[in-house]
Amino acid sequence: MYPNWILQRAYLTPNRIGLTFEGESWSFEQLKQISVTRAYQLTSLGIEEGSRVAIMGQNHPRLIFMILACMHLKCEMVLLNRKLSKEELDYQIKDAKVSVVIVDEEDEHLLPQKVNKLPFLKVEESHETPIEISEQWTLDQTTSIMYTSGTTGYPKGVRQTVGNHKESAVSSVLNIGLSEEDVWLCAVPIFHISGFSILIRSLLYGNEVKLYRKFDTEGTISDISTGRITHISVVAVMLERILHGLEEKGLEASPKFKLALAGGGPIPKNYLLRAQKVKLSVSQTYGMTETSSQTATLSNEDALRKLGSSGKPLFFNQIKIADTNEPFVEGEILIRGPHVTPGYIGQFEHKNSTVDGWLHTGDIGYIDDEGYLYVVDRRTDLIISGGENIYPAEIEGVLMAHPAVKEAGVCGIEDTTWGQVPIAFIVLNESVRKEELLDYCIGHLAKYKVPKEVYFVEQLPRNGSNKLMRRKLKELIH
């Protein structure tokens, strides 16, 4: 038995600030009170304890209150990604068999018409039906469900339990430490595990979350340079904008700032070098929906020595490469630990998520002779050309090292001779000729890896957490 985290946090540190948003703040006691009220209101609208509901909304305190209310009711919350198409959302809502989608009014138009919607406002204005809020939670209780495509192409609804979230949070703290003064900036979406896990950590750690509606370079630079925040979760493109902003203004990270936790793929070397110059500590992490966020993290001290690595597992986690114990041998990355999902819902409910406790990630990687993990590529993006494996990330890394290149995305296209060949999409910093870029690649890559075509584009397709969606690159060709 574990105490209800929201009640326990309000009991232990009622007056500490738990949430700040656009200048307004809420203590943990206030968060408790509002979330209990919302739970009473949801109850009066027919939401039962333990039922499965979907939630959709932009990063906003109203979304947080609604999530906490669902946690009081032990609901299984399907967190919908508001960047998806109606068709994709329809699939998830049907697969999860949710009774209702609790939705921010502003997002209602994003949902398919036939869906049973419960707008936030209707909840907030509802009568209250006081019920006894569960004071006891169990580790196997499902808190959240997030859909992820994984290796199959068909999105699977991944269960994230109380135990998964707890172990993720405590493993993280053993790695990066904790102080009462910590403030974590959340500019990644709450509907992704990167954002949701910030919320969970705040309950367990008793720390303030500074919530952004969406990523805002100016505000973030100010928060980092003044020490208003101590931690931030970023993906590469956000990091680049932060670095660019600090450089442009001649600013540095405050000594109070502790860590930018960078997920969603490798960070180019030149970002790390630039981060060093502006005194911004960066830890790269390897995590996924199925592991309720981080599994491995590379410490800032190792960032340059172990360039491209995702580091070592967090304390209670284990990583191995399938079918090998040898260093530097590539294979599928397997993960074991108390943070690994017990399984899926919907059509994949009976699919085993693990074998002997090991999650088969579908990602390819190796472990070096000091035990550092290198993720070579996410399996689904693999390009096979003339029998040779090509990993887009590798080509993108080379391209992004060129001064003229701001962002790069690589994918494969069909080729009658080779099966597939790689092509590249580039967002430029400054003007450059294609030939120069290709020459640059020839100097850094095996010939078969050099892109067969280069397209200059305005922006790259990214998902809600700003992660590059390589499969959408081809649509940029006209």
Added chain:
Amino acid sequence: MYPNWILQRAYLTPNRIGLTFEGESWSFEQLKQISVTRAYQLTSLGIEEGSRVAIMGQNHPRLIFMILACMHLKCEMVLLNRKLSKEELDYQIKDAKVSVVIVDEEDEHLLPQKVNKLPFLKVEESHETPIEISEQWTLDQTTSIMYTSGTTGYPKGVRQTVGNHKESAVSSVLNIGLSEEDVWLCAVPIFHISGFSILIRSLLYGNEVKLYRKFDTEGTISDISTGRITHISVVAVMLERILHGLEEKGLEASPKFKLALAGGGPIPKNYLLRAQKVKLSVSQTYGMTETSSQTATLSNEDALRKLGSSGKPLFFNQIKIADTNEPFVEGEILIRGPHVTPGYIGQFEHKNSTVDGWLHTGDIGYIDDEGYLYVVDRRTDLIISGGENIYPAEIEGVLMAHPAVKEAGVCGIEDTTWGQVPIAFIVLNESVRKEELLDYCIGHLAKYKVPKEVYFVEQLPRNGSNKLMRRKLKELIH
């Protein structure tokens, strides 16, 4: 499945210092290597994986290496208190049915003669039999066993599992925070949970333990005032000496020093006021063998506002008062959480340690209107002397075994040095000298349990059902 903590810590941070003792230091990699060697040596001497052994020794790296080796072998380690009498040790060794006592040569003379002893030196000089060290641990595996008398007077061997130790350590870190630079001074005995838990936290946190053979005021003052250490576990008598030392030398705690964690009974107000003056942060804690150390802790900020309180539970722990939900109503303190022992060994193996998950501590207390715990009286008149638990029933049992003694009653009185010391009240059968009775006690009890004074009385205070009322004993002193 959880990774073997010693191997995992050495994998994650091989070069960090894990242990320092009298000027010599060991990295986590070195601790791993030495402990694996010791495990091989123990194997060659017939110690099998999963077997139950006893360990006895003073605070010393050799003891740590032996403990870590036993952890590799998943042994159930009975940690013997080296202050106990031969008779007391004999009881524990027999009750636990251990095959062998692994013992520091210097402590061999403290053991009963017939016991099967395996001196440290013999292990250290033994051949090695390499075996496969278990890389996987489970939460229900028993790591350590410590004897505590509890309410019965008969010492019970308390199981402390991998899960108990893990949850204790992670709950503690959520309360007091963590930084890579943390160094915890261990001057309390490793055979007590207060010391053993420092060792466990070091493995999970990756922090240095500065080990003292025994408490040394001069050294500790220097460590605190120079910032050589950040944390220390103390009992009241140690805290007083530290304060006195700092005051005498006109020193203050370094800003790097974070916390003195004070267990084993309440801290007098004037200690707290003096601590404030020398900038020494003190957190009082309420814990016991059955909860693998801390259950509740009072933060330094609350120390004076909530004088006499033991604070609030750690995040994953729960506390309630039996048969009441009202503030300020006294009753038995009940504790629930993943840090609570699953039960006992030996003659109490079949005794339930909990009811509905709640440990019945036997301690009396109340919770105030803000949720702070106050321990009013320790279980069955427990006397705490210099951090050691003394159970009156045990001393009374020894006294009553003397032919001249008809009845005996024991209670504690205040003592400026030790907090409390035991005194005895005797109704005689026949004339006997006090000295003879005390000599008799010395032969059967640990020295700290021997009554500091003996009073001969006509009769003992008893209630209607003829039960001894120990709290009224003091009134017999004129």
